[in-house]
Amino acid sequence: NAGVTQTPKFRILKIGQSMTLQCTQDMNHNYMYWYRQDPGMGLKLIYYSVGAGITDKGEVPNGYNVSRSTTEDFPLRLELAAPSQTSVYFCASSYPTEKETQYFGPGTRLLVL
Amino acid sequence: RKEVEQDPGPFNVPEGATVAFNCTYSNSASQSFFWYRQDCRKEPKLLMSVYSSGNEDGRFTAQLNRASQYISLLIRDSKLSDSATYLCVVNKGTGGFKTIFGAGTRLFVKA
Numbered sequence: 001n002a003g004v005t006q007t008p009k010f011r012i013l014k015i016g017q018s019m020t021l022q023c024t025q026d027m028n029h030n031y032m033y034w035y036r037q038d039p040g041m042g043l044k045l046i047y048y049s050v051g052a053g054i055t056d057k058g059e060v061p062n063g064y065n066v067s068r069s070t071t072e073d074f075p076l077r078l079e080l081a082a083p084s085q086t087s088v089y090f091c092a093s094s095y096p097t098e099k100e101t102q103y104f105g106p107g108t109r110l111l112v113l
Numbered sequence: 114r115k116e117v118e119q120d121p122g123p124f125n126v127p128e129g130a131t132v133a134f135n136c137t138y139s140n141s142a143s144q145s146f147f148w149y150r151q152d153c154r155k156e157p158k159l160l161m162s163v164y165s166s167g168n169e170d171g172r173f174t175a176q177l178n179r180a181s182q183y184i185s186l187l188i189r190d191s192k193l194s195d196s197a198t199y200l201c202v203v204n205k206g207t208g209g210f211k212t213i214f215g216a217g218t219r220l221f222v223k224a
Contacts, residue, residue, distance in 0.1 A: 031210075033210070035214075040121065040216060041216055042117070042200070042213070042214040042215050042216040042217070043157070043200075043214040045210060045212070048210040056210070058210060090156055090157070101147075101159045101162075102157075102159070102212065104156035104157050104158070105156060106155070106156050107155075107156055
């Protein structure tokens, strides 16, 4: 199993550009998440999904959109990049059980200039 | 007040030392607790769950005090490879979207 994979690893965007961060998991997990991590800060939940076709906002959803058409894929869309979106983005997945260990992808480093 | 608070450190310790990290959480209804480890420029990975009775995994011991809303992680006989950031993680309820990550405590183990 590859686990959770993310592409790209690193990207530089100009202000106002758009991009999609890709996330795929092969563990048949129902739950998937997108987090951002700023230096010295904890992970902040952007969006999450409890299954294909179902998504909901997390703590910091503004400026982002998601879709979940399959169990495996959970792309994150940035429509109009802003410098405040410079961060490291992690995708994660888990089973919907009580313990809910989250498995993270390797992250995407995004720099908006 | 942050929902999950940790001492950011860094903790600088020699190999073989014992080091303890603390974490406090604000929501008394929190249901499950974890420690994750994050290496520099890498993704977080589960280190261990924290059970009410306390639990041990090799050199690592986790404790939970619900009355004080306090979690701890003890590392004995520190190794160079233990150098990382340790994240305290709290679930406010069932559902990963209720998971709150602390900002982490950095540990450097020196030879």
